[in-house]
Structure formats: structure tokens, C-alpha cells
Amino acid sequence: MAVVGVGVQQQFMCSSESKWSIRTTPCNPLHSFILIRPHKKIQFSLISCSSSSSSSPQSQAAEADTQTAESCVNLGLQLFSKGKVKDALAQFETALTLNPNPVEAQAAFYNKACCHAYRGEGKKAADSLRTALREYNLKFGTILNDPDLASFRALPEFKELQEEARLGGEDIGNSYRRDLKLISEVQAPFRGVRRFFYVAFTAAAGISLFFTLPRLIRAIQGGDGAPDLLETSGNAAINIGGIVAFVALFFWDNKKEEEQMAQISRDETLSRLPLRLTTNRVVELVQLRDTVRPVILAGKKETVSLALQRAERFRTELVRRGVLLVPIIWGEGKETKTKTKVEKKGFGGPQKAAEALPSIGEDFDKRTQSIASKSKLKAEIRFKAEVVSQAEWEQWIRDQQKSEGVTVGEDVYIIMRLDGRIRRSRKGMPDWQQIVKELPEMEAFLSKLER
Structure with missing residues (x-):
């Protein structure tokens, strides 16, 4: 059994015939992966991305040529597990400069955020997570679950990021907002039906007002054959009142949904404490x-x-x-x-x-x-x-x-x-x-x- 990084995970996902099983280490959700195969122990070599001060320029150049995003992420994970946060951060940053694939980039940004969180750099951690959420499909639930981000979750930067995810702004955390909406619909199952009737009644009142306004103008002008002013103005007032009422109800229902989703978001955060x-x-x-x-x-x-x-x-x-x-x-x-x-x-x-x-x-x-x-x-x-x-x-x-x-x-x-x-x-x-x-x-x- 060997600990490897994101590259091996990607190979595992692409293989349909191999009898591999995968599980993540519970301490660090995205930090490392353990691949297990029955009856055999597979060893994978990890390529170092940092050069020794005593090595020759030729060996340093050769070592630099062998650097990949995968190897740098793997080395970063090793340093990460030993508590060498500064060195691990440097490896994850190096990985992002080596044309990583989406899986490698997600892991690099995520673990980079964990390094910043450990160092108390809330803004930098939030920026890294925001990039992983927006561009590399990181699940917001991962941020909620990871104990290594506990210190970050207590910072104002986390609340800002969570609010962005809840609102779905800038394509951040769309899956998170979708999950919140599903829970909201379960708790308030008739909200969609109410909105349908609000829109339908508003449209009906608008159509009725469209035909009532010309009659009202003729009633005001008077003359032979003009409709009754009092009756026509009453109809117009009812239509206008209906439009205002149903539009107000529609926006009120939207506000209640946002408040409910904010509460569900807090409940979700509470459940992970x-x-x-x-x-x-x-x-x-x-x-x-x-x-x-x-x-x-x-x-x-x-x-x-x-x-x-x-x-x-x-x-x-x-x-x-x-x-x-x-x-x-x-x-x-x-x-x-x-x-x-x-x-x-x-x-x-x-x-x-x-x-x-x-x-x-x-x-x-x-x-x-x-x-x-x-x-x-x-x-x-x-x-x-x-x-x-x-x-x-x-x-x-x-x-x-x-x-x-x-x-x-x-x-x-x-x-x-x-x-x-x-x-x-x-x-x-x-x-x-x-x-x-x-x-x-x-x-x-x-x-x-x-x-």
C-alpha cells in the first residue's frame, strides 16, 4: 500500500477493469489518497521538486526537467504531513506553474488553501478556495468537512465565501446552492406552486388592464357611447391592485426562500462542527x-x-x-x-x-x-x-x-x-x-x- 497524489487517482478513475478500491484519509479529505489492491503492495516513486544545495548544476537541470504538477503535489503532500508548511506551500505553488490538469490544479489550489489557513492567512486561503470552486469544480461540502480548515471556518473570510456560494455568485458553489434549494423545496413543498399562481394571476391582471385602459380613456373623454367612468375606473383599480399584490407576494416569497436557505446553510455548518x-x-x-x-x-x-x-x-x-x-x-x-x-x-x-x-x-x-x-x-x-x-x-x-x-x-x-x-x-x-x-x-x- 502506498500513498500517492492526484495523478494516480486520475489513473484509477480511468481504469474499468482493475480491482482497485479507493478511500480517502479522514484527516485530510483532498490531501492524499490511499490505493489498495488485494494480495499485492504497489510502490510508487515520488519525484522531488526541490533541489539540494549540494547537487551539481547539471543534476539540478535534469531534476527540473522531470518536474511535473503531479510530482510537485505529491512532494507537497509529503512535506504537508511532516508539518513543513512553508515548503509544502512552495511545492503546491510550483505545481500550478507546470501546466496541471484539472484534477491536479484542484488539489494544488485546495492544499495551498490549507497551508494558508494553517498560517492564519485567511484572505489567501479564501482566494485559493474561490479559484478551486469557480474553475475546478471543488465541492463546497469538502470545505465544510475538512478539520484542517477549522481555523479558516472561524474567520470572516469563510463567511464571505460561504455567502457567495449560497447565492451562487460568480459561478462559485453552484452545486452547494442547488443542494440548499433542494432542501428548501422539501421543507416548503408548495412554494413553486404559489409562485406559478402569482405569475399567472399577475399576467391575467396585466392582460385585463391592457384592455381596460382604452375604455378608461374613453370614459374620461365622455361623449355618446362612452363606458361608465366609475365602473371602468374600478376595474382598472382592481387590476392594478392585483398586479401590485401578486408582485409583492412573489418577491416576499423569494425573500423568505433566501432566509430559509441562509438558515439551512447555518444548519449545515452546525452539523459539521x-x-x-x-x-x-x-x-x-x-x-x-x-x-x-x-x-x-x-x-x-x-x-x-x-x-x-x-x-x-x-x-x-x-x-x-x-x-x-x-x-x-x-x-x-x-x-x-x-x-x-x-x-x-x-x-x-x-x-x-x-x-x-x-x-x-x-x-x-x-x-x-x-x-x-x-x-x-x-x-x-x-x-x-x-x-x-x-x-x-x-x-x-x-x-x-x-x-x-x-x-x-x-x-x-x-x-x-x-x-x-x-x-x-x-x-x-x-x-x-x-x-x-x-x-x-x-x-x-x-x-x-x-x-
């Missing part, structure tokens, strides 16, 4: 669907600590209702980010945490099965979980506060449904006794309807 369970396993929130009802507590340390203490008195009842507490203390994300920057070597989180994250492109059921069975996962879930990449969590909560008109930075709590959608969000901390009365037990019929 990571948690650490009490067993030290790291999972994405999406993997806990149908299993728990996360309750996010965000606020000052004193407020959140007090809420957790009060929750302990109702622990048994809350656990029976599938409640999983997710405390977030404002400002701790900065301290965590500083520590991570000092201790981190290479890309991604710790190896154990990285291995717990799902691969790109799999649906929820496959992701859950690829990590562990649902029963085992359920056994690992306790009463409380710890957030991973807190800056990213804080950014999401602030966006949610802005969307609901809540002052950013206030103490808030968010209760989620079993299906992963938000059930309720309020200012302050929850009344646990009321929540016990409100939430049905996991085996109750109403809980089954939430799944």
Missing part, C-alpha cells in the same frame, strides 16, 4: 442525529457553570430524554487557538481525533457505520460533551444570534431536535424543570416523529 465525547472520541454533530438532543449553552463562565450545576439535579430525567449538554464559554476559543498553534505539528488534529472524523462524500448512515455501529456510539454518549475547535463554534453562535436579532455575545441556549434541526433558541439559560416537562422520553411516540 466537532464534539469530543467522554470517551475522547471526536464526532461531528451530524453523527449524533436520531441519538441525542444536544443542548448548547453559550455564555460567561459563571453563567454556564451555574446552569450545568442545576442540570445535575435533573440528570436522570434529562438523560432519559436524550439531552446532551454542550457548554461553550465565551473567549476560551482564543486560548485554545493559541495553544494549538504552538503544539500542533503538521495538519489536522491529533491522530486519534482525526481518525474519528468521517470521510468526505458519504451520507450519514455510511459515515456512522464507517466509525462504529450506532449502538456502540450510543453507549459512548454521556450527559455532557466538549466542543472541538471552539472558535468555529463561537462564530456559528454569533451568526445565529445576528439572524435572530439577539445582541452578539449574550448568554444563550439552543435546544436541538433528534433530526438535527434547531428546536428552540432563547436568551439566558434554560429552566431544566420546564425542559423535562416539554421534551418527551426517547422511547415515546413523539420522539419517534422527530427522527
